Amino acid sequence: KAGVTQTPRYLIKTRGQQVTLSCSPISGHRSVSWYQQTPGQGLQFLFEYFSETQRNKGNFPGRFSGRQFSNSRSEMNVSTLELGDSALYLCASSLGPTSEDEQFFGPGTRLTVL
Amino acid sequence: AQTVTQSQPEMSVQEAETVTLSCTYDTSENNYYLFWYKQPPSRQMILVIRQEAYKQQNATENRFSVNFQKAAKSFSLKISDSQLGDTAMYFCAFMKHRQGGSEKLVFGKGTKLTVNP
Numbered sequence: 397k398a399g400v401t402q403t404p405r406y407l408i409k410t411r412g413q414q415v416t417l418s419c420s421p422i423s424g425h426r427s428v429s430w431y432q433q434t435p436g437q438g439l440q441f442l443f444e445y446f447s448e449t450q451r452n453k454g455n456f457p458g459r460f461s462g463r464q465f466s467n468s469r470s471e472m473n474v475s476t477l478e479l480g481d482s483a484l485y486l487c488a489s490s491l492g493p494t495s496e497d498e499q500f501f502g503p504g505t506r507l508t509v510l
Numbered sequence: 511a512q513t514v515t516q517s518q519p520e521m522s523v524q525e526a527e528t529v530t531l532s533c534t535y536d537t538s539e540n541n542y543y544l545f546w547y548k549q550p551p552s553r554q555m556i557l558v559i560r561q562e563a564y565k566q567q568n569a570t571e572n573r574f575s576v577n578f579q580k581a582a583k584s585f586s587l588k589i590s591d592s593q594l595g596d597t598a599m600y601f602c603a604f605m606k607h608r609q610g611g612s613e614k615l616v617f618g619k620g621t622k623l624t625v626n627p
Contacts, residue, residue, distance in 0.1 A: 399554075427612065439601065441614035452614055486555065493612045495543060495605055501555035 398423065400489050400502035408508045414475040417505045421468050421489030428470040429499060430462060433484040442485075445470055446493035474507075482509045512537045512604050516618035523592045524626050530577075531587045531621050533602030539563075541607040544578065544585045545615070550598040558600070561585065563607075592625045599623075 401420045409415050421428050429452075430442040441454040445464035462472040468489075474481055484504045490497035513536045523529035535544070546558040561569045561578050568576050573590045589596055599620045606613040 429614070431615075431617075438619045439615075439617035441616070444612065444614065446612075451612065454614065484553065488555075488615075490612075495607045495612050497612070498557060498560070499615065500557075501547075503552070503554045 400487055400500055402485075402487050402502040402505050404505060405503065406506045406508075408510060409477050410510050411477055411479060413477050414473065415477060415507060416471055416473050417485055417487075417507070419470045419472075419487030419489070419502060421470070421487075422500055425489035425491055425500070426468050427490045427493045427497065428464055428468065429488045429490075430470070430472050431486045431488065432456075433486055433504070434482070439486070442472065444493070451493055477509045479509050481507065483507060512539070512542075512606070512616045514602050514604050514616055514618035516600075516602050516621050518621045519619070520622045520624070522624040522626055523589075525592055525594060527592055528588060528590045529592055529623065531589075531600050531602075531623065533585045533587070533618055535583050535585065535602070535604050537583070537604065537606075539606050543605045543607060544576075545603040545605070546574070546576070546585075546587045547601045547603060547617075548596075548598045549601065549620075550595075555601070559587065589623075594625050594627060597623060597625045 427446040429444040444452040464470045486504045487502045488499040544561045549555045577586045602618040604616045
């Protein structure tokens with residue numbers, strides 16, 4: 397079974413631009429969570445989607461948004477990029493939206509903002 | 511809010527030896543899950559071991575075991591017979607239990623473990 401895939405793997409943008417990252421969950425998984433990983437702040441939760449609905453949201457500004465499609469694939473969007481948005485963005489999928497369901501992580505998208 | 515603290519930013523161990531990574535957490539919840547995740551240099555995070563707070567028995571997965579002390583809010587990971595492939599960042603994580611729902615993972619800052627030949 398294929399794992400979680402994230403595209404693109406690497407991305408370079410300039411301040412003020414916007415970016416869209418994509419995550420394809422493991423087949424059959426319906427829940428997708430996003431995390432931001434930086435050396436300073438560590439791993440921080442962005443949001444979680446299940447059945448095309450956002451169920452949880454972390455403490456990030458409104459520039460960070462996401463959505464989930466009917467096939468469970470998810471995208472996150474960051475508008476008006478800032479230097480501090482440079483990070484590894486990790487996506488995790490799980491079978492369902494419960495605490496009992498193990499989260500499987502993708503390889504991440506490395507975003508660099510210049 | 512829950513917090514997870516890993517007090518050892520870096521550790522090293524000789525191949526075949528045993529190493530213990532520390533983790534403490536703070537929560538007022540009674541029902542929750544604790545995890546250790548491994549992130550090798552390739553960056554794909556994988557689950558090493560998971561512990562349900564209501565279970566008194568410490569979880570084990572082959573060479574990996576935990577020492578879960580609920581009253582002390584401590585959750586350490588012991589790696590026995592360390593192998594070169596164990597070299598990675600290790601993250602301790604916490605998740606509240608929510609009946610019929612999910613909660614976010616709250617991560618510690620990580621411990622960089624190097625296994626030396």
